[in-house]
Amino acid sequence: MTITVAGVKKEVNDGLTVAQLVIDEKVETPQYVTVTINDDFVENSQFEEAVLHDGDSVEFLYFMGGGQ
């Protein structure tokens, strides 16, 4: 199936989960990355269960914050 990751189309195996995609994409510090599928936010606790489908668009967003 074909999905779009950060604006780039990719061929991936059917049944791919967000958790596996995070590994495949070598995402740094994944515990601090927010994932969206078709603009819907996926909780980190749901990465293992969230299965991707043909045509899905995925974004990785780094948490950005701090304090003085």
Place this chain on the structure above:
Amino acid sequence: MIKLNRSDYEKILAHAKNEAPVEACGLVAGEISGNDKIIKKVYILTNVDHAEEHFTLDPKEQLMAIKDMRANGLVPLGNWHSHPVSPSRPSDEDKRLAYDSSASYMILSLMDDEPVLNSFHIEGDKAEKEELVIEQD
């Protein structure tokens, strides 16, 4: 080196002053040319902490900004935030929460009469000041 247009600097400054004493924050995007980062667009985002000593970018606005960057052929270069009453240097919390080592972390201090903007490369607990050039448009 990281380059910022004067008008974009003024945009950041005006928003930070308006938000003070709450910290203001946003993203910067543009082009990379060799070792230089050239900021082409500044994004004003909501600090969802609405706090005087903390900031967190609104994830929904962050997503919209990333899409806008892509649509305009820009790449994410980093983020910026204000320190209303402390110096323009990364706090321990800023360093601890700097998860993207490829990003520039810009900090605008409003503690003195004259605002100070610096940009930093942060990796682990080490922060290195980047050469920042503010150019006339």
